[in-house]
Amino acid sequence: MATASPPFISTLNLAQSSSSFKTSFASFTPPKLLRPLSSFSVKSSRKQVEIVFDPDERLNKIGDHVDKEAPLSRLNLFSPCKINVFLRITGKREDGFHDLASLFHVISLGDTIKFSLSPSKSKDRLSTNVQGVPVDGRNLIIKALNLYRKKTGSNKFFWIHLDKKVPTGAGLGGGSSNAATALWAANQLNGGLVTEKELQEWSSEIGSDIPFFFSHGAAYCTGRGEIVQDLPPPFPLDLPMVLIKPREACSTAEVYKRLRLDQTSNINPLTLLENVSSDGVSQSICVNDLEPPAFSVLPSLKRLKQRIIASGRGEYDAVFMSGSGSTIVGIGSPDPPQFIYDDEEYKNVFLSEANFMTREANEWYKEPASATATTSSAEFRMDFQGEVSKL
Numbered sequence: 001m002a003t004a005s006p007p008f009i010s011t012l013n014l015a016q017s018s019s020s021f022k023t024s025f026a027s028f029t030p031p032k033l034l035r036p037l038s039s040f041s042v043k044s045s046r047k048q049v050e051i052v053f054d055p056d057e058r059l060n061k062i063g064d065h066v067d068k069e070a071p072l073s074r075l076n077l078f079s080p081c082k083i084n085v086f087l088r089i090t091g092k093r094e095d096g097f098h099d100l101a102s103l104f105h106v107i108s109l110g111d112t113i114k115f116s117l118s119p120s121k122s123k124d125r126l127s128t129n130v131q132g133v134p135v136d137g138r139n140l141i142i143k144a145l146n147l148y149r150k151k152t153g154s155n156k157f158f159w160i161h162l163d164k165k166v167p168t169g170a171g172l173g174g175g176s177s178n179a180a181t182a183l184w185a186a187n188q189l190n191g192g193l194v195t196e197k198e199l200q201e202w203s204s205e206i207g208s209d210i211p212f213f214f215s216h217g218a219a220y221c222t223g224r225g226e227i228v229q230d231l232p233p234p235f236p237l238d239l240p241m242v243l244i245k246p247r248e249a250c251s252t253a254e255v256y257k258r259l260r261l262d263q264t265s266n267i268n269p270l271t272l273l274e275n276v277s278s279d280g281v282s283q284s285i286c287v288n289d290l291e292p293p294a295f296s297v298l299p300s301l302k303r304l305k306q307r308i309i310a311s312g313r314g315e316y317d318a319v320f321m322s323g324s325g326s327t328i329v330g331i332g333s334p335d336p337p338q339f340i341y342d343d344e345e346y347k348n349v350f351l352s353e354a355n356f357m358t359r360e361a362n363e364w365y366k367e368p369a370s371a372t373a374t375t376s377s378a379e380f381r382m383d384f385q386g387e388v389s390k391l
Contacts, residue, residue, distance in 0.1 A: 072188060072189055072191075073116060073117040073189065074114070074115065074116045074117070075114070075115045075185050075188060075189065076112065076113075076114050076115075077112070077113050077114075077115070077181050077184070077185055077364055077365075078110050078111075078112060078181075078364070078365050078366060078367040079110050079111040079112070079113050079166075079174075079177045079178050079180075079181040079365075080106045080107060080108065080109065080110035080177060080357060080365050081106075081107060081109050081110055081166045081170075081172035081173055081174045081177055082104050082105060082106050082107065082172060082173045082176075082177070082209070082212065082213070082322075083104075083105055083107055083172065083241075083322040083323075083327075083329055084102045084103065084104060084171075084288065084322050084323050085102075085103040085104075085105055085234075085276070085281070085285070085286060086102060086103050086269065086272050086285055086286055086287045086288065087100060087102040087287070087288045087289060087290060087323065088100060088101045088102065088264070088265060088267070088269045088272070088287060088289055089259060089261065089264055089289040089290065090269070091261065092261065093224075097208070097224045098224075098256060098259070099222070099223060099224070100221070100222065100223075100224070100225060101220070101221075101222050101269035101270075102220070102221050102222075102225070102269075103218070103219075103220055103221075103231075103234070103272070103273065103276065104209075104212045104215075104218070104219050104220075104221050104225075105217065105218045105233075105234075105235070105356050106213070106217040106218070106356070106357050106358065106359075106365065107241070107354040107355065107356055107357060108354045108355045108356075108357045108368045109165065109166060109172070109243065109352050109354045110165065110166060110174075110177065110365070110367070111162060111163060111164050111165050111166055111174065111177070111178060112162075112163040112165075112367065113141070113160060113161070113162050113163070113178065113181055113182070113185070114160065114161045114163075115158050115159070115160055115182075115185040115186075115189060116158065116159040116160075117156060117157075117158060117159075117189060118156075118157045118158050118159045120157045121155060121157060122157065123157060124142055124145050124157050124158050124159075124160065125158075125159050125160070126139060126141060126142060126160045126161075126162065127160070127161050127162070128161070128162040128163075128164055129162070129163050129164055130162075130164040132168075133162070133164060133168070139175075139178075140175045140176065140178055140179035140182075140206065140207060140210075141160055141162065141178050141179060141181075141182045143179065143206045144178075144179040144180070144182035144183045144186070144203070144206065144210075145157075145158060145160075145182055145183075145186055147183070147202055147203075147205060147206055148182075148183055148186040148187065148190075148199075148202075149186075151194070151198075151202050152190065152193050152194060154186070154190050154193065156186070156189065156190055158185075158186070158189070160182070162178065167245050167327075167350045168249065169249025169250060169251075169326065170245050170249070170322070170323075170325075170326060170327040170350070171250070171321065171322040171323025171324050171325045171326065171327050172243075172322055172323065172327055173209045173212070173213075173323065175207075176207050176209035176210045176212070176213065177213050179203065179206060179207055179210045180199075180203060180210050180211075180213035180214060181213070181364065183199045183202070183203055183210075184196075184199065184214075184364050187199060196214055196362075197214075199214060200214035200228065204224075204226035208224040208225040208226055209225050211225070211226045211228050212225065212228055214228070215228050215230045215231075216230055216358050216359055216360075216361070217233060217356070217357055217358030217359055217365070218230075218231045218232065218233045218234060218356075218358065219231055220269075220273060220391065229391065233356060233358050234276050234277065234280075235280065235281060235356050236356075237355055237356050237357060237358070238355060239281070239331065239332070239355065239356060240331075240332065240333055240334040240353060240354075240355060241329055241330060241331045241332070241333075241334065241353065241354050241355070242329070242330045242333060242334050242335060242336050242351070242352070242353055242354075243322075243327050243328075243329055243350070243351070243352045243353075243354055244304065244308065244327065244328045244329075244330070244336055244340065244349055244350070244351060245326055245327040245328070245349060245350040246298075246300065246301065246304065246326055246346070246348075246349050246350075247348050247349065247350075248298055248300070248301075248326060249325075249326055250294050250297055250298055250301070250324055250325035250326045251297065252323075252324040254297050255290055255293045255294045255297055255324040255325065256290075256293070256324070257293075258293035258296050258297060259289070259290065259292075259293045260292075260293070263292060264289040265287045265289055267287060270391060272285055272287065273391065280317070281317045281318050281331050281332070282317060282318055283317070283318045283319070283320075285318070286318040286319075286320040286331075287320075288320055288321050288322075290321070290323070290324050290325070291305075291320070291321050291325075294321060294324060294325040294326070297325075298325065298326060300345075301321070301325060301326050301328070304328055304346075305319055305320075305321065305328050307337070307339060308328060308330055308336075308337055311337035311338070311339055312330065312333075312337060315330075315332060315333045315335075316330040316331060316332040316333055317331050317332035318330075318331045318332070319331075327350075334353035334354075335353075336351055355368070
């Protein structure tokens with residue numbers, strides 16, 4: 001039986017050309033209906049045409065229109081987080097910040113961010129899959145795009161969707177990575193107006209950890225964190241790790257407030273770098289001066305670290321807190337100890353396995369495939385030791 005045409009369709013010329021039909025349908029705006037209309041069909045004596053309404057069609061058509069006017073108008077980028085293999089706090093500055101010396105490394109856990117050029121000439125639009133993440137000017141992505149326009153004079157605005165996987169308040173630099181990714185995307189979508197070095201220098205104006213992500217994945221960072229010495233990867237990229245983050249977050253401001261410089265480690269950070277080049281990862285190398293104040297803020301975090309070490313029975317090469325917390329990292333195995341699954345206290349912790357990762361020159365970080373290429377520790381250490389000797 002033929003299906004009756006809806007009242008807002010009067011005729012449908014089946015002899016019409018394909019391109020003409022697409023143009024007319026793209027500009028067609030369906031009226032508001034009392035219930036969703038998924039499809040309808042129009043049947044003549046010889047032919048039947050079915051039209052399916054796609055709620056994203058209108059957005060895609062706008063994107064296609066923008067595509068015609070720009071060589072590149074959309075990007076889908078991976079935004080990886082980082083860990084601090086060691087983190088020394090070496091002093092307090094006159095500007096209120098602290099000087100640090102740290103071996104940063106990108107890891108394979110990350111967010112995905114979609115960027116599209118917007119027809120708007122006045123506002124970016126950010127959406128995300130996670131409640132509680134700000135989507136206004138407080139978000140580092142928006143701050144990064146505003147910074148790019150301020151520095152370059154660009155008048156381009158963007159639609160951005162953030163698919164968030166990196167937990168917040170974790171000491172993993174997820175927001176900083178998002179900002180760096182946004183700067184890189186803005187530059188690509190503006191035809192590469194400036195160099196990566198300029199992006200790196202500008203990024204320190206909105207966050208101390210952001211410049212690191214313009215390294216190739218491993219770097220010795222000093223100052224507030226904005227002085228970045230790119231290094232060859234010190235570890236095999238297939239070295240596994242597990243990330244365990246309790247629901248509670250550590251306030252970075254509160255952690256630094258409780259920091260006692262007279263109670264920090266006195267080991268020279270360059271000595272730690274040298275030990276990394278000769279010995280790889282070990283518990284003695286993974287020093288974090290922010291652990292004592294973070295454990296004061298969140299005593300359960302100290303118990304978690306101690307239990308992971310005790311239960312690991314040598315399975316992990318090192319167990320330590322990343323950044324200002326509250327993520328505990330276990331390097332050497334992708335699996336958490338059994339008590340994480342068994343104890344009611346830990347039923348809501350964030351868990352993720354990860355590997356170290358890097359990026360190629362003039363490319364952004366690639367979302368890792370399930371299989372990671374392997375390289376021997378000896379090959380990594382040879383290149384890394386040569387760079388450390390220059391510092």
